[in-house]
Amino acid sequence: MNEKQIMEWLREEDVKKLETLWQKANETRIAHVGDAVHLRGLIEISNICVRRCGYCGISADNRQIERYRMTEEEILECAHKAVGFGYGTVVMQAGEDYGVTRDWMVGIIRRIKAETPLAVTLSLGERPEEDLIAWRKAGADRYLIRFETSNRELYDRIHPPLGDHPSDRFEILQNLKKLGYEAGSGVMIGIPGQTYVDLACDILAFRKLDLDMIGVGPFIPHPETPLGQCLPEASANQVPNTEQMTYKVIALTRLVCPEANIPSTTALASLNKADGRELGLMRGANIVMPNLTPTQYRVMYEIYPNKACINETSEACASCLSMRILNIGRTVGSGQGGRLKRSSC
Ligand code: 5AD
Ligand code: FES
Numbered sequence: 001m002n003e004k005q006i007m008e009w010l011r012e013e014d015v016k017k018l019e020t021l022w023q024k025a026n027e028t029r030i031a032h033v034g035d036a037v038h039l040r041g042l043i044e045i046s047n048i049c050v051r052r053c054g055y056c057g058i059s060a061d062n063r064q065i066e067r068y069r070m071t072e073e074e075i076l077e078c079a080h081k082a083v084g085f086g087y088g089t090v091v092m093q094a095g096e097d098y099g100v101t102r103d104w105m106v107g108i109i110r111r112i113k114a115e116t117p118l119a120v121t122l123s124l125g126e127r128p129e130e131d132l133i134a135w136r137k138a139g140a141d142r143y144l145i146r147f148e149t150s151n152r153e154l155y156d157r158i159h160p161p162l163g164d165h166p167s168d169r170f171e172i173l174q175n176l177k178k179l180g181y182e183a184g185s186g187v188m189i190g191i192p193g194q195t196y197v198d199l200a201c202d203i204l205a206f207r208k209l210d211l212d213m214i215g216v217g218p219f220i221p222h223p224e225t226p227l228g229q230c231l232p233e234a235s236a237n238q239v240p241n242t243e244q245m246t247y248k249v250i251a252l253t254r255l256v257c258p259e260a261n262i263p264s265t266t267a268l269a270s271l272n273k274a275d276g277r278e279l280g281l282m283r284g285a286n287i288v289m290p291n292l293t294p295t296q297y298r299v300m301y302e303i304y305p306n307k308a309c310i311n312e313t314s315e316a317c318a319s320c321l322s323m324r325i326l327n328i329g330r331t332v333g334s335g336q337g338g339r340l341k342r343s344s345c
Helices: 003-011 015-033 072-085 102-115 129-138 152-158 169-178 196-209 243-256 266-271 276-282 295-301 314-327
Strands: 036-046 089-094 119-123 142-144 182-189 213-218
Touching: 003 196, 003 243, 015 243, 036 072, 036 295, 036 314, 072 089, 072 102, 072 314, 089 102, 089 142, 102 119, 102 129, 129 169, 142 213, 169 182, 169 196, 182 196, 182 243, 196 243, 213 243, 213 266, 243 266, 243 276, 266 276, 276 314
Parallel strands: 036 089, 089 119, 119 142, 142 182, 182 213
Antiparallel strands: none
């Protein structure tokens, strides 16, 4: 699929035609990754962050929230719960928190690998290469870092640099692959200033980067952030931050990268709590990420408002998601659920 064809789908409004897009994406998903939905347990280990991303509710500039960092024992307890719930992977995510030190993480990764059969995914921001090397050596399998938008000018506008170090997430992703990580990335949909051309280029960038995991979700304005203050301009070129646009991007991503692991994301579920996750799974996605974070910390990890599962327990999310998966005729994946084969997407 080329840029023009992707653009046409992104602008398509005809419900019948869109039905064919959902169908094609679903068939491609069945052919390449099958019916299993893999569960990745998400542990939000710290909401402390040195960055000031214009959209993010846990940005260093937000003084309204209480900050936390989980203890090693709390994190290990979550990992053991993940095993009990039948998950194959834990994802440890945090703001860019240098209190999460290289050595502390090495100890935690080693313990999880020694005490459980879990795959370990990290999502800890733009960390120095030495950290990434040490964590890979300790046994981390995957790393997630979204590039958010492939439009460099828009990227720079919403990501103030840290000191004089320019941020280049494409370079980071290449480096992660070189270090032997499975690399995951993705974008937000409907960022103020994001055009249809930008979004089509994002989807083509997924293919070019040959990503193992691709997570996309709607931009949700957070009132305590600069981007939460200004409503996106309703121009003909502005991508809307809607549920419908999110399904289009999930479906097109499946068509362009048939073998990738694609989550039906929490941001999507937050727009449609009734069946957003299910519709994502029926339109190309094959992964869900149940939240494992202890309930008392969840409210402090509101990167956007109205986030799904804020008041639920890990147990509630585990049974809720298995039920949702079975209800749409899919199976719960067993094992780590990594990338199936390494052919170009
Ligand atoms: N709306 C939607 N998604 C957001 N993220 C951060 N802030 C928001 C927001 N306001 C997404 C970013 C980030 C991921 C962890 O969460 O894409 O990479
Ligand atoms: Fe958390 Fe449904 S996944 S309550």
